[in-house]
Amino acid sequence: MISILFLLLIAIFMYFMTTVVQNLWFLPLWFVLGIVVGFFGIVLFVLIQFPIFKYTKFSNKYKYYVCRSTSHWLIVFFLRLKIKITGKENIPNDGLLTVFANHKSYADPFIMFEIMKRPTTFTPKMSVYKAPLIGTLLKYLGAFPIDRSSDRNTARAMVDAIKVIKDGMAMAIFPEGGIKDRNDDKMVAMRAGAYRVAMKAGADLLPISIQNTTAIKYRAPFRSTKIYVVVHPVIKYEDIKHLTTLEVADKMFNIINQKLVK
Secondary structure: OHHHHHHHHHHHHHHHHHHHOOOHHHHHHHHHHHHHHHHHHHHHHHHHOHHHHHOOOOOOHHHHHHHHHHHHHHHHHHHOEEEEEEOHHHOOOOOOEEEEEOOOOOOHHHHHHHHOOOOEEEOOEHHHHOOOOHHHHHHHOOOOOEOOOOHHHHHHHHHHHHHHHHOOOEEEEOOOOOOOOOOOOOOOOOOHHHHHHHHHHOOEEEEEEEEOHHHHHHHOOOOOEEEEEEEOOOEOHHHHOOOOHHHHHHHHHHHHHOOOOO
């Protein structure tokens, strides 16, 4: 929807300007300006949705559709990503679910939107959550910030996150605790605490390996980047509930890294 609206805004702008200034030599300029107009038009459209987002459930399908469609627009037209997903059939359509993946790029949440077709939210770090507009949108999506400077705030966020998971939202977590070693796709850090929310909620765990996001910063937006995603079989909570969070973290670390090549 968002991509179509973007192209439509560009076409309308170019048609209008060509009608006003009847000189075909200006077409390249109208196209460039049309992209700018289209971009801000989409931003305005999303902002108009905020009242709807605010008063609807976190798992509202329309809300998630708009966010996923906006993410797809950014992936196609600005990040220029071509994503190949293997193992999509491993994503459960319902049930309590937490999703874990390696984290090497700020594009990773957009890639996660592309993977997950069921309502999904995130646990961003506090600095992202405080960003204007983005923080508000994350709040409406049921995201809960991780405040590493305050154990009390982190504990409170975890309680809220568990409630959201139990209400049917999938919770996507990047357990490395931020972007680590952008030149290596493999997970190079592991925070066992990141798995606590899954264990406390009694949720299944879905490991995902994302390959080649380390190349995005060298290629976008002028060159496309091929991204390879492997969705591993889900790990049932019942099969790991006897393990400690450190043991769960080690298990997930090995699963995610086994499909990643440096």
